Amino acid sequence: MTDFVVYNASQVATPTDESELETVRDGAVAVDDGVVVAVGSTDEVVRDYPPANATAAIDAAGKTVLPGFVDPHTHALFAGDRADEFTAKLRGATYQEILAEGGGILRTVRAVREATREQLVENLLEQLDVMLAHGTTTVEVKSGYGLDVETEVKMLEAIAEADDHHPIDVVSTFMGAHAVPKDTDADSYVDHVVEEQLPAVAERGLAEFCDVFCEAGVFSVEQSRRVLEAGQEHGLKPKIHADEFERLGGAGLAVELGAMSADHLLQSTAEDIESLRDSDVTPVLLPGTAFALATEYADASAFENADIPVAIATDFNPNCFSQSMEFAIELACNGMRMSPASAIRAATKTAAAALDRTDGTGTLQEGAPGDLVVVDVPDYEHLPYNFGVTNVETVIKCGEVVHRD
Numbered sequence: 047m048t049d050f051v052v053y054n055a056s057q058v059a060t061p062t063d064e065s066e067l068e069t070v071r072d073g074a075v076a077v078d079d080g081v082v083v084a085v086g087s088t089d090e091v092v093r094d095y096p097p098a099n100a101t102a103a104i105d106a107a108g109k110t111v112l113p114g115f116v117d118p119h120t121h122a123l124f125a126g127d128r129a130d131e132f133t134a135k136l137r138g139a140t141y142q143e144i145l146a147e148g149g150g151i152l153r154t155v156r157a158v159r160e161a162t163r164e165q166l167v168e169n170l171l172e173q174l175d176v177m178l179a180h181g182t183t184t185v186e187v188k189s190g191y192g193l194d195v196e197t198e199v200k201m202l203e204a205i206a207e208a209d210d211h212h213p214i215d216v217v218s219t220f221m222g223a224h225a226v227p228k229d230t231d232a233d234s235y236v237d238h239v240v241e242e243q244l245p246a247v248a249e250r251g252l253a254e255f256c257d258v259f260c261e262a263g264v265f266s267v268e269q270s271r272r273v274l275e276a277g278q279e280h281g282l283k284p285k286i287h288a289d290e291f292e293r294l295g296g297a298g299l300a301v302e303l304g305a306m307s308a309d310h311l312l313q314s315t316a317e318d319i320e321s322l323r324d325s326d327v328t329p330v331l332l333p334g335t336a337f338a339l340a341t342e343y344a345d346a347s348a349f350e351n352a353d354i355p356v357a358i359a360t361d362f363n364p365n366c367f368s369q370s371m372e373f374a375i376e377l378a379c380n381g382m383r384m385s386p387a388s389a390i391r392a393a394t395k396t397a398a399a400a401l402d403r404t405d406g407t408g409t410l411q412e413g414a415p416g417d418l419v420v421v422d423v424p425d426y427e428h429l430p431y432n433f434g435v436t437n438v439e440t441v442i443k444c445g446e447v448v449h450r451d
């Protein structure tokens with residue numbers, strides 16, 4: 047018996063090392079023991095893996111099969127929401143003004159401190175269900191709405207528990223340096239992150255990455271360096287929120303530290319892009335954030351022209367309330383003018399690189415995890431073309447059907 051076979055697909059598309067997106071017409075994929083064992087034409091694949099011998103089989107006539115989406119940047123664990131701030135922003139308030147008045151991140155911090163761990167787990171599981179319905183099979187989730195030892199640990203424990211109870215693979219990032227709490231200054235708070243929060247998180251093995259909001263009025267380059275270097279000493283790989291509102295030098299710091307990714311990059315210059323090209327840092331662009339804030343999008347074409355593959359992510363958080371990688375792909379095309387092929391690659395293979403997943407995650411190649419989506423469109427181009435709807439129909443995680451529309 048094979049675990050899973052999808053066949054008769056009008057197209058199977060996957061990024062590979064050689065091609066941005068390789069396609070097979072009338073394609074099929076077979077998964078066994080959680081990994082892809084065959085990809086090719088239906089004729090070839092069903093000869094070795096007949097659907098009748100599979101635990102689950104899908105006839106995908108007229109549909110497209112893609113790797114499951116990887117969402118490499120979210121703040122998906124929180125309590126409450128900030129819908130009223132959305133309305134205030136429509137009336138002209140800025141993100142920074144709201145934060146400076148104790149709203150924004152600081153308001154979510156108050157709600158998360160009050161929530162129990164169980165409530166947080168429940169909240170995250172609900173959000174993961176929505177993500178799954180839009181094709182996400184691996185997601186990164188950050189802490190950072192605690193800003194004290196107890197709540198940062200509570201958040202990361204809730205993330206681990208949600209991961210245990212949900213088919214999506216949840217990758218956790220410690221982001222104690224997400225904002226400066228009201229009762230302290232940035233330098234003293236960085237001391238607290240480095241001396242108290244990081245050791246508590248690391249000794250419990252609760253995070254794989256460490257992130258920091260390197261931004262004017264939040265953490266300087268020097269303060270960000272301290273946090274990320276301390277994280278590295280505890281074995282946490284660095285990630286940086288860089289150059290979102292102002293160009294402070296976060297991209298340069300990412301290169302200097304050998305960070306896994308530099309994210310946002312809305313204000314990055316040609317010089318930043320040049321230095322990213324000579325590094326292993328994966329740029330992560332967040333078109334949903336620009337959409338939500340009605341600002342300009344990151345300059346995806348500058349990265350493309352420099353031959354630097356970029357990842358895209360939802361940045362799902364109370365300020366950017368979209369769980370959907372389908373929508374991120376649509377915005378990457380419609381907002382950042384990426385081609386459908388590069389947007390899908392950015393949401394799969396390159397997104398997996400931003401999370402240091404080197405096992406083929408984000409591709410449909412033999413040996414890769416059996417994570418795939420069946421999309422109700424005749425070819426991959428139609429996915430961003432048909433925006434504003436759910437095109438994802440079925441989601442398979444490790445060879446098991448985990449969502450059907």
Ligand SMILES: N=CN[C@@H](CCC(=O)O)C(=O)O
Nearest residue numbers: 121151259335361363364365
């Ligand atoms: N910019 C900093 N952090 C988040 C927003 C978090 C929030 O506003 O709650 C981001 O990546 O967009």
Ligand SMILES: [Zn+2]
Nearest residue numbers: 119121287361
């Ligand atoms: Zn973020």
